Amino acid sequence: MPRRGPFKTWFYTRMPIHKFWQKHYVNYLAPKNLNFWYVFGSLSIVALVMQVVSGFFLTMFYIPTEEQAFNSINNIMQKVNYGWFIRYMHTTGASALFIVIYLHIYRSIMYGSYKYPRELLWVIGVTLYVAILAEGFTGYALPWGQMSFWATSVILKLFGTIPLIGKQLVIWLQGGDAVTGITLHRMFAFHVILFPLIIIILTLIHISSLHYVGSNNPLGIDTSKKDCINYHPYYTAKNLVGIVIFLIIFALVMFYKPSMHGFFIEPTNNIPADSLKSPENISPAWYLTPYYSILRAVPHKFFGAVAMASAIAFLFILPWLDKSPVRSIHYKGTLSKIALLFFVVSFLGLGYLGTLTPTPINIALCRILSLIYFLYFILMPYYTSYEKAKITPKRISQ
Amino acid sequence: MDDKNKKTHDAHINLNRRQFLTKATTAASAVGLAAACFPFAASMFPSMKKVTTKETVKVDLSDMKPGDQKTIQWQDKPVWIVRRTQKDLANLKKLNNLLQDPLSKVNQQPKYADNLFRSIKPEWLVVVGLCTHLGCVPTYRPEPGTVSKKWEGGFFCTCHGSKFDLSGRVYKGMPAPTNLVVPPYKFINDATILIGRSK
Ligand code: HEM
Ligand code: FES
Numbered sequence: 001m002p003r004r005g006p007f008k009t010w011f012y013t014r015m016p017i018h019k020f021w022q023k024h025y026v027n028y029l030a031p032k033n034l035n036f037w038y039v040f041g042s043l044s045i046v047a048l049v050m051q052v053v054s055g056f057f058l059t060m061f062y063i064p065t066e067e068q069a070f071n072s073i074n075n076i077m078q079k080v081n082y083g084w085f086i087r088y089m090h091t092t093g094a095s096a097l098f099i100v101i102y103l104h105i106y107r108s109i110m111y112g113s114y115k116y117p118r119e120l121l122w123v124i125g126v127t128l129y130v131a132i133l134a135e136g137f138t139g140y141a142l143p144w145g146q147m148s149f150w151a152t153s154v155i156l157k158l159f160g161t162i163p164l165i166g167k168q169l170v171i172w173l174q175g176g177d178a179v180t181g182i183t184l185h186r187m188f189a190f191h192v193i194l195f196p197l198i199i200i201i202l203t204l205i206h207i208s209s210l211h212y213v214g215s216n217n218p219l220g221i222d223t224s225k226k227d228c229i230n231y232h233p234y235y236t237a238k239n240l241v242g243i244v245i246f247l248i249i250f251a252l253v254m255f256y257k258p259s260m261h262g263f264f265i266e267p268t269n270n271i272p273a274d275s276l277k278s279p280e281n282i283s284p285a286w287y288l289t290p291y292y293s294i295l296r297a298v299p300h301k302f303f304g305a306v307a308m309a310s311a312i313a314f315l316f317i318l319p320w321l322d323k324s325p326v327r328s329i330h331y332k333g334t335l336s337k338i339a340l341l342f343f344v345v346s347f348l349g350l351g352y353l354g355t356l357t358p359t360p361i362n363i364a365l366c367r368i369l370s371l372i373y374f375l376y377f378i379l380m381p382y383y384t385s386y387e388k389a390k391i392t393p394k395r396i397s398q
Numbered sequence: 399m400d401d402k403n404k405k406t407h408d409a410h411i412n413l414n415r416r417q418f419l420t421k422a423t424t425a426a427s428a429v430g431l432a433a434a435c436f437p438f439a440a441s442m443f444p445s446m447k448k449v450t451t452k453e454t455v456k457v458d459l460s461d462m463k464p465g466d467q468k469t470i471q472w473q474d475k476p477v478w479i480v481r482r483t484q485k486d487l488a489n490l491k492k493l494n495n496l497l498q499d500p501l502s503k504v505n506q507q508p509k510y511a512d513n514l515f516r517s518i519k520p521e522w523l524v525v526v527g528l529c530t531h532l533g534c535v536p537t538y539r540p541e542p543g544t545v546s547k548k549w550e551g552g553f554f555c556t557c558h559g560s561k562f563d564l565s566g567r568v569y570k571g572m573p574a575p576t577n578l579v580v581p582p583y584k585f586i587n588d589a590t591i592l593i594g595r596s597k
Binding site: 153154160175178180275278280281295299300 | 442444531535575
């Protein structure tokens with residue numbers, strides 16, 4: 001028991017928050033072989049905090065009306081003291097959060113972290129991912145440039161494909177039969193209150209449920225206390241290295257390449273919203289483009305939307321598709337390795353194609369890659385049970 | 399409470415009554431919660447004032463040459479007016495088997511525009527310029543061969559690649575399911591139309 005001064009004693013007798021802190025941080029036992037892929041969870045928290053802080057200050061100067069939204073962004077960039085700093089931190093931060101989350105998800109897939117006993121942890125994670133996508137989408141609407149307007153319009157119309165209630169649902173979401181300033185104002189409400197709250201609550205649930213079942217590790221084997229070390233100071237030190245590297249890269253992008261060749265801030269969005277003319281090539285922010293490509297691949301309104309929704313739905317049921325006796329890709333068979341490679345290539349390819357205009361050849365490519373994307377999931381029960389897994393060690397250093 | 403006391407105490411508990419109370423209050427709260435959600439959800443629907451706009455727009459056609467297209471705003475939506483050439487009109491007759499709904503069976507137009515040209519006067523096309531897929535504004539591409547090799551002129555939506563002919567009829571195998579919408583309109587005189595009202 002460390003010695004405590006009178007203040008701490010007084011405080012902790014009434015509110016033992018140190019217990020929470022010790023349980024979830026200092027004394028959390030983590031496998032001793034966690035590699036750099038495990039830094040992305042902590043980085044997600046860092047990025048999330050940056051979004052909350054920069055977003056809070058943006059809200060002081062941003063005006064969510066049809067007439068003023070676009071100008072208020074210009075005002076932030078040009079007149080507000082260090083407004084450019086705040087805004088670039090928020091725009092770069094959005095993309096950084098998604099990059100970090102995608103790597104975090106890839107890690108979980110690679111090491112089979114979604115398998116028993118972490119299925120619920122995974123499902124909470126995917127829910128969190130959907131909430132972050134919604135946060136990204138509503139934020140994209142706010143500058144009210146051409147891209148904002150048309151991406152909002154197209155994505156909200158997707159709800160219109162739902163049978164029976166679709167039409168009314170779109171009117172309900174838009175607050176009219178077209179996207180207008182009314183829609184903008186509610187996007188703002190979702191973006192600054194509802195989705196952030198959901199994301200923060202889910203993150204807390206995510207981490208506390210992780211600490212109940214314990215971390216997986218690159219070998220994907222069950223670990224006993226002997227194979228574990230305290231999170232603090234060991235992983236604190238390790239993660240700090242990751243955080244510093246992340247922040248250096250972040251700062252370089254934010255100060256020198258904040259628009260990232262049109263991927264983080266799109267040039268078309270420097271034109272004010274015009275409800276009479278769509279831009280030549282409409283695409284959502286880069287982190288949504290894989291799904292956008294899947295939508296484009298299907299030449300049917302309803303089934304296009306269904307394909308898009310099932311692309312995410314498959315992520316939810318991943319734990320029950322994987323029949324392999326082992327978790328980590330290290331010990332899975334060759335088929336799983338090839339499948340994972342194809343999956344990554346299809347996801348990146350779809351993401352890239354989603355930023356281009358839909359020429360016949362691009363659409364053909366979208367179709368091939370969408371097929372690969374879905375086959376990864378649909379065939380998973382077969383190839384994971386057909387292939388022969390390697391023998392896993394009983395302990396970490398064996 | 400010692401053991402003996404606890405037993406006699408428990409014996410007095412009416413479990414049925416407790417269970418009934420728990421269930422009844424839970425149900426009452428659920429109904430209350432649902433009822434409280436209603437005004438919030440209803441607030442997001444447009445108010446009556448917004449729905450019943452009977453806005454009409456007068457458009458002067460005298461400055462339009464054959465092949466010209468212009469866009470005007472009507473009830474927050476773009477409406478196109480195209481003055482089609484004689485060649486365009488001849489082309490429209492050849493396209494039937496390439497189109498999803500060549501005879502405009504789906505009700506996307508007023509009665510008086512339910513014909514091959516989907517208009518009151520063949521020369522003048524008036525349509526709402528919103529793609530029936532997800533609502534982008536397609537581009538006007540009258541020149542043959544520009545969108546694809548066999549392109550006969552029409553509208554091309556760059557969002558997800560839907561194609562429409564110069565009557566706003568959708569081609570087969572497109573993400574857009576139906577032809578473009580023809581709004582109610584009428585000719586006030588040869589060079590002026592009124593959009594938003596049929597009579
Ligand atoms: C705001 C977003 C998120 C935050 C702040 C967050 C945070 C964390 C943290 C701190 C960890 C422990 C460190 C680590 O394993 O990297 C973790 C683990 C994990 N996360 Fe997340 N996460 C987020 C989103 C997601 C998403 C979207 C998924 C999946 C779709 C996911 C799935 C998992 C899984 C399966 C683990 C356990 C990994 C293992 O033990 O091998 N997380 N998360
Ligand atoms: S909105 Fe026109 S093709 Fe999708």
